[in-house]
Amino acid sequence: MIPYSRQDVSQSDIDAVVEVLRSDFLTQGPVVPYFEKLVADYSGAKYGVAVNSATSALHIACLALGLGPGDWLWTSPNTFVASANCALYCGARVDFVDIDSKTYNMSVELLEEKLSLAEISGCLPKIVIPVHFAGQPCDMLAIHALGQRYGFKIIEDASHAIGASYSNADLQSFTNEEKQSDFIKVGSCTHSDITVFSFHPVKIITTGEGGMTLTNDVAVAEKMAMLRSHGITRDVNKMTSNPDGPWYYQQVSLGFNYRMTELQAALGLSQLERLEAYVKRRHQLADQYNQDLDSLPLIRPWQREGAYSAYHLYVIRCDALKRKLVFERLIMAGIGVNVHYIPVHTHPYYLQMGFHAGDFPVAESFYADAISLPLFPMMSEVDQAIVINQVREAFLA
Numbered sequence: 229m230i231p232y233s234r235q236d237v238s239q240s241d242i243d244a245v246v247e248v249l250r251s252d253f254l255t256q257g258p259v260v261p262y263f264e265k266l267v268a269d270y271s272g273a274k275y276g277v278a279v280n281s282a283t284s285a286l287h288i289a290c291l292a293l294g295l296g297p298g299d300w301l302w303t304s305p306n307t308f309v310a311s312a313n314c315a316l317y318c319g320a321r322v323d324f325v326d327i328d329s330k331t332y333n334m335s336v337e338l339l340e341e342k343l344s345l346a347e348i349s350g351c352l353p354k355i356v357i358p359v360h361f362a363g364q365p366c367d368m369l370a371i372h373a374l375g376q377r378y379g380f381k382i383i384e385d386a387s388h389a390i391g392a393s394y395s396n397a398d399l400q401s402f403t404n405e406e407k408q409s410d411f412i413k414v415g416s417c418t419h420s421d422i423t424v425f426s427f428h429p430v431k432i433i434t435t436g437e438g439g440m441t442l443t444n445d446v447a448v449a450e451k452m453a454m455l456r457s458h459g460i461t462r463d464v465n466k467m468t469s470n471p472d473g474p475w476y477y478q479q480v481s482l483g484f485n486y487r488m489t490e491l492q493a494a495l496g497l498s499q500l501e502r503l504e505a506y507v508k509r510r511h512q513l514a515d516q517y518n519q520d521l522d523s524l525p526l527i528r529p530w531q532r533e534g535a536y537s538a539y540h541l542y543v544i545r546c547d548a549l550k551r552k553l554v555f556e557r558l559i560m561a562g563i564g565v566n567v568h569y570i571p572v573h574t575h576p577y578y579l580q581m582g583f584h585a586g587d588f589p590v591a592e593s594f595y596a597d598a599i600s601l602p603l604f605p606m607m608s609e610v611d612q613a614i615v616i617n618q619v620r621e622a623f624l625a
């Protein structure tokens with residue numbers, strides 16, 4: 229069986245987790261803050277707040293930016309449901325902006341169009357969540373500029389995109405060398421308020437379950453840290469009265485238990501050392517797919533100029549009938565394929581909120597003919613050749 233994605237757990241990962249198991253703290257010890265610091269340093273952000281999933285990260289990110297009843301949150305329909313559900317957790321309303329037909333990320337043109345209409349009708353979003361689909365960075369410079377103009381906050385759902393980067397330069401006016409030297413990491417929050425990473429085992433690096441929020445705003449970081457742990461503080465400066473004694477703490481907001489354990493952070497720290505190598509390997513495999521699938525009547529992933537993908541997914545498109553044949557053939561051959569994503573608004577829960585099939589046609593047509601081929605760092609050349617052969621055969625059949 230060749231899975232569509234698989235974690236890579238090394239002996240050093242296992243040793244790191246075992247070391248924590250033998251230590252004094254399984255939770256709320258020194259490893260989580262260290263993991264936060266290293267991920268923040270790597271990404272170029274000031275603060276990291278580790279949590280038990282990206283879903284929790286999205287929730288506290290929305291709360292920390294003040295999302296609540298009466299507010300709108302917009303995201304991409306081509307994503308996992310968690311990118312939209314976070315709005316509903318906060319009692320806010322959710323809407324979508326259709327995707328670009330090349331990148332499969334939220335279309336900046338459609339976002340701009342929808343914003344100008346929303347301004348007239350007085351229902352501008354409080355938060356927009358661009359999703360870096362498949363690890364390819366969205367056009368953050370353009371989205372950030374729209375955020376400045378229309379006054380919305382930005383949370384990047386970078387669940388697919390730790391290790392991705394993009395040019396911070398104006399592509400029109402810079403030479404190739406300047407573009408290269410001006411690359412910044414997804415997660416630096418240069419063009420957003422908060423970025424969210426996922427460490428689910430199918431993602432780029434894993435902590436089993438886990439996620440992190442990154443921000444450059446100390447007040448937002450402190451809010452998220454408090455929300456992660458019941459809304460409780462032990463910081464005298466954040467209390468409403470003097471402490472009753474050294475045991476004292478106060479609950480000052482309604483938070484949750486979204487904490488990451490020390491074991492998870494130890495695994496994450498150990499994985500982080502291989503992050504760059506992982507992304508490099510993903511690019512190698514993607515290049516090989518690109519080369520070997522070149523002659524077939526299918527659309528390979530298109531890469532935006534000035535962007536370096538983390539290549540979480542390798543998605544091809546062909547006609548809908550062929551897609552079904554390819555899918556079935558690969559499953560029969562013991563190859564794990566997948567389809568990303570069922571457009572969020574077409575799930576029954578969203579349909580009963582008033583969305584309709586046809587609302588976001590580009591995401592829907594993408595869903596109708598897309599297929600994600602296996603891609604993970606430990607995939608061997610032999611395994612990839614088997615996949616490529618099966619895809620070829622499916623097209624000849």
Ligand SMILES: *Cc1c(COP(=O)(O)O)cnc(C)c1O
Pocket residue numbers: 280281282283284307308310311359385387388426427428437438439
């Ligand atoms: C995986 C994923 C999530 C949720 O991540 P968890 O860590 O499993 O909660 C959210 N958004 C996107 C785009 C994802 O791919």
